[in-house]
Amino acid sequence: MGIGWYRKTFKADPAWKGKKVLVDFEGIMVTGDVWLNGEKIGGTDYGYLGFELDISQLLKYNTDNVLAVRASTGDKGGSRWYTGGGLFRDVHLIVKNDIAIARHGVFVTTPQITEQAARVKVQVELEGIRNKEYPLEIQTAILSPEGKQIAVTKTQTPLRNKLKTVEVTLPVMNVDQPQLWSCETPHLYTAVVTLILDGRPADRVAEKFGIRTIEFDKAFGFKLNGKKVFLKGIANHHDLGAVGAAAHETAIARQMDLLKKFGYNHIRTSHNPYSEAFLRLADEKGILIVDELYDKWSNKDYWPGRKPWTELWPGNLTEWIKRDRNHPSVILWSFGNELQMREDLAGYPTGDWGVTTYQMMNVLARRYDPTRKTTVAMFPARAGGVGKSDKDFNTNIVPPELATVTDVASFNYRWYNYADYLKHAPDMNIYQSEATTNELLAPYFGMDRDKMVGLAYWGAIEYWGESNGWPKKAGLFPSLIMHWSRFHRLTWLKVLLKRLPWFTSG
Numbered sequence: 455m456g457i458g459w460y461r462k463t464f465k466a467d468p469a470w471k472g473k474k475v476l477v478d479f480e481g482i483m484v485t486g487d488v489w490l491n492g493e494k495i496g497g498t499d500y501g502y503l504g505f506e507l508d509i510s511q512l513l514k515y516n517t518d519n520v521l522a523v524r525a526s527t528g529d530k531g532g533s534r535w536y537t538g539g540g541l542f543r544d545v546h547l548i549v550k551n552d553i554a555i556a557r558h559g560v561f562v563t564t565p566q567i568t569e570q571a572a573r574v575k576v577q578v579e580l581e582g583i584r585n586k587e588y589p590l591e592i593q594t595a596i597l598s599p600e601g602k603q604i605a606v607t608k609t610q611t612p613l614r615n616k617l618k619t620v621e622v623t624l625p626v627m628n629v630d631q632p633q634l635w636s637c638e639t640p641h642l643y644t645a646v647v648t649l650i651l652d653g654r655p656a657d658r659v660a661e662k663f664g665i666r667t668i669e670f671d672k673a674f675g676f677k678l679n680g681k682k683v684f685l686k687g688i689a690n691h692h693d694l695g696a697v698g699a700a701a702h703e704t705a706i707a708r709q710m711d712l713l714k715k716f717g718y719n720h721i722r723t724s725h726n727p728y729s730e731a732f733l734r735l736a737d738e739k740g741i742l743i744v745d746e747l748y749d750k751w752s753n754k755d756y757w758p759g760r761k762p763w764t765e766l767w768p769g770n771l772t773e774w775i776k777r778d779r780n781h782p783s784v785i786l787w788s789f790g791n792e793l794q795m796r797e798d799l800a801g802y803p804t805g806d807w808g809v810t811t812y813q814m815m816n817v818l819a820r821r822y823d824p825t826r827k828t829t830v831a832m833f834p835a836r837a838g839g840v841g842k843s844d845k846d847f848n849t850n851i852v853p854p855e856l857a858t859v860t861d862v863a864s865f866n867y868r869w870y871n872y873a874d875y876l877k878h879a880p881d882m883n884i885y886q887s888e889a890t891t892n893e894l895l896a897p898y899f900g901m902d903r904d905k906m907v908g909l910a911y912w913g914a915i916e917y918w919g920e921s922n923g924w925p926k927k928a929g930l931f932p933s934l935i936m937h938w939s940r941f942h943r944l945t946w947l948k949v950l951l952k953r954l955p956w957f958t959s960g
Contacts, residue, residue, distance in 0.1 A: 455530060458540045460523040466513045473549050475513060478506040480543035480730055482525045483699065484532065484758045489522040499760040501525075502692075502726040503773045506548070506557060532758035534749070535691045536918045538699020543729050553582035553590065554657040555647060556619045558776035562645050562663040563825055565626075567679075572632035572665045576624045578647055580611060583620060587613045590651050594624055597644040599633055634679050635664025635782040637719045640740035642782075662737065664782025670827050670862055672883040675907040676785070678742070685742060685908020686898070687720025688713065688915055689888050692728050695916025701729035709915060710739050722887060722910040724831070725749040725791040727774050736783035743781070744887070744910070746788035746831070747774050751801035751811055764802065771815060775822040786862060787826055788887070789815050792833030794854045795841060807839065807855045827861035831887035834868045852878050862907060869900040869909075888912040 466475075479486070481504055487497035488507060491514060496507045513519060525540045559579035566573040576594050583590065588611070596605040605627040612620060633641035642662045649656040669677040676683055694705040706729075713721070721736065722744040736743050747770065753762040771789075778784050793800040793808050801811025808830070816828050835841050837852040851874040857863040858879040865872070866888035876882060886909035889897035897909055 455527040456539065457524065457526045460525070460541055462521045463518050464521070466515050466519055467549075468515060470510075470513065470549050471515065473510070474508060474552055474554070475510045476506045476508055476548040476550075477521065478504065478546040478548055479523075479541075480504045480545065480701075481541075482523070483537055483539050483542045484528045485526050485760045487524045491520055497524075500758070500766055500770055503770055504543070504730075504777065505773070528758045528760065531755065534756060534920050536693060536699070537691075537758070538693060542699045543701045544731075551582070551651075551656050553580070553588060553649065553651060555579065555649065555659045556581040558773070559619070560645060560647050560659050560661045560780070561776075561823075562661060562780050564663075564665050564667075567632060567634075567665060567667055570631065572629045574605065574627045574629055574643075574645075574665075576607070576627070576645055576647065578622050578624065580620045580622060580649070581618065583611060584616060584618055585614055588651060590649060590656070592622060592624060593648045593650060594627070595646045595648075596627055596629060597646060599641045599643060601644075605629055629665065632665040635666040635737075635740075636679055637683070637740040637742065640664070640738060640782075642737060661780050662734075663780050664737065666782050668785050668826070670786075670883055670907065672881055673905065675883060675885075675903075675905055678785075682904075683719070683742070683908075684903045684906075685720040685744075685885070685910070686718050687722060687742070687744075687908060687910040688718060689722040689724040689910040689912050690915060690917055691724065692726060692732075693918055695918070701731050703731045703735065706732050706735050707739075710735055710741055713915060714739060714741070718914075720744070720908060720910060722746060722788070722831075724888070724910075724912075727778070730777070733778060733781045733783060737781050741783055742785050743783045744786045744788050744829070744885075745774075745778055745784045746791065747771060748790045749792070750799040751790050751793060751808065752799045755799065767815065768818060771818055772822060775819055779823040779825075785826065786885075787819055787823070787828045788864065789819075789828060789830050791831045791887075792866060793830060794835040794839055794856065795833050797839065800856070809856055809859055812856055812860060829860045829862040829864045829885065829887075830856055831864040831866055832857045833866055834871075851875065853882065858882060866912075867897075869897045872901065872906070883907060886910070 482498055482501035484501045485499055486501055488495050490509050490512045498505050527539045556579040561577040563575045564572050565575055578592050590611040593608040595603050598604050607625045607627050609624050635641050644660055644662050646660045648658045667679055674682050693699045697705045720742040723746045725746055750756040757763050759766055800808030804810040832854050835854055836850050837855055840847055840850055851871050853875040862885050863882035864885045864887040872884055885907035889909045889911045891911050
């Protein structure tokens, strides 16, 4: 753990004058501060998510500019695992007009899909038009997976709106004979949104998306494009094993390719948002993602943020949803992990073990994405906070209060208790958000795979493990792929030994 400094010296292009110049940080582990030419311009208090800073007014055009970044891993105890440190994701310089598409301002949905046609709806969020009457037109073109333009729509922006950013919904477009996104056929379309001001382009954003349907129901668990799919997945931390925490696309792609080779179709991003590159690759490779925002809901323990969790979560959740909502790979939002160990880890002190906190977060999530369900991954505790150390843990098998109200009931481990949980709450649709690798295939075969959502093996590939006191970095148990490879080696060894005369004779 510690503090790291970065400095970059650059010259400003004279063509930037009169434009908005932004520095976009995809993430700083775990808190960060930024200075330009000696003046502090901003930072982040929860570096698993990105942010942008306007540097237009501080740029110097007659000499060098110096951008300085301070990255800190935060207080000891803020995380339970190896986090890495510093600038672990990409940083971008963005130059655009004052009138522009806002940050994460394009939202693409497909409200109706048949084999013959899909209806595509595009919403665009604009900035720089408050109290103005610009003759501004929004044009959107849909490109097929092969890059061919197949649909176009346009509309005029509203005049004299008083909001800082304005959301505009464009006329719905039709895509004939849509190529559906799936694990086997991850077809990606592109929405190209262009702002036209006085007949000239003012801004342009290209956003990839997929045409697919997702359904969750207790009768079948999960369906993709109307077909039952059982999630066969993993849950690790964001690091890439021996490569470390930096979001190298080639290392991410390598892990995904290996997982697909072993038959996996799913990853849960425990317990914080992963990189933008990770989600792009999941889209391209056809991997289903349960996207998770936090570990605990606490202002103190297990909280890596610099400011209180209760102060930061609305902004964090908004950035997270808007950043990730166009990815077809993302099928479920998870707000947190293992909350019911203590009441002070479950959000606001409302006396209901996080139910009210979840409902507040759910309202805000649906404001920015009404198309997906939400969940919280629950620690193996019973109703009332009864934990494994309590003597009635194995006799009072009642599901936690929060798991009975989330859209999907997510449980870490305890697959042999699910039937008892359903006796008390029969409407739950169950997802095993963590399954222990030490049990090999027992968690998989122990679930009702016809009616439940699926499972994610904990630490299934190149797992660093919990830190158990810095600077230790070590897995508590080997990964499932290591187990599986060892199983195959032992099986073939036994076959070989049985063919030897001395082995068969005793």
